[in-house]
Amino acid sequence: MKNQLHRIDLEMFEGPLDLLLFLIKRDELNIYDIPIAQITKDFLEYVDLAKELKLHSAGDFVLMAATLMKIKARMLLPIEANGDEEIEDPRTELMNMLLEYKRYKEATATFSEMERFERPHYYNIPATWSPQQEDNTAILEDVKLYDIMLTFQYLIKNYEEPVTHSVAVEEVTLSEQIGFLNGLLQANAKLSFAGLLEKFESRLVVVVTFLAILEMLRNRQVKVKQSKLFDDLLISRGKTFGN
Amino acid sequence: MEINELKQIVEALLIATPEPLTEARFNTCLGDSSSRIPLGEVISELSSDYEKSDRAFFIKEVAGGYQIVTNAQFEPFIKGLFSKSGKLRLSQAALETLAIVSYKQPVTRNDIESIRGVSSDSSLRTLLDRKLLEIRGREDGPGRALLYRTSTEFLQYFGLNSVKDLPRLREVEDILAEDQDELV
Incomplete structure (x- = not known):
């Protein structure tokens, strides 16, 4: 079996699109005319593997598998000739996604190259303390939104009390219940608390x-x-009742 | 001011500067004693001095300014200065995310994820922690999603003068044409 021979580490792939591009390249498929049945079958094998490995991106693979199966189903349906209206190939959207992803994947290779080239060069990284920081306004100068978010997250974490259960707020107030009892006592001379x-x-x-x-x-x-x-408590009207 | 004196001043500034030295910053530093000689000219004089005298560093034009960087051959020694073995490389996922942001900025997390087809939360976090990306406001649309941009540190990290220096992102048509060729 071809697939057995090409069993590769799933973690190598950055996601379902990366895996699809790999399958297309490996089997020399035409990205313009993807044989959906074949690629779906191959893809599903990897998805099973992803689920087994409990990859943290397994959900993204499963989503793509569903998309592939949907496309496959739509390709099996007879095409209804609908006048002059051009019927779109169900694979078009997937093809566009793959091509777009491929552009950035190529760019990523360039970035990797630039990184490798720049890596051995070192420059002066500002020390945590610098003379300007004696002035309080200077400390705030380079604070980014993200820094503030991080700080907030850090602070809120320390602030949080451990929650073991939650209580739903019930809207009941003292004056509401006084009104409620007043109403009952107007209708009844005596009330049983147990009742x-x-x-x-x-x-x-x-x-x-x-x-x-x-x-x-x-x-x-x-x-x-x-x-x-x-x-039991027996409640009845008092001297000032109704005032 | 004489060129030799200016060269010394620029050299001092390059060593002390916390970020690439720009022409504007240079002028601020000089104050009233305006130089009349553009920074670029002083830099090229300095550069040729360094080259002639076989220094361990050179002046690099980066992020719209100048900074002193060490020559690559000294990396094995410099590594000893840091607790981790030199600079950490970015993961493939982080590089992909970075590539998308740098070409499409400003972008939302959703833009990134729809291109990558995979959740990009942790890559974004890594890149923000390393200050290669920064948050620049929010989108106007519903949800007011955060917008990400590349930072000055990004330009330094990849040795770029500006985002415009990035290699051109290939057009989809080019990729298609090439794929067709391969098939023929």
């Missing part, structure tokens, strides 16, 4: 309602009776 609890779904609402009762008690808007310790 109220059954209506509430969250602890917070229970707590706030209890605080509301205490507040109303303080203002003598309600009276509260309890027959014995831990027994």
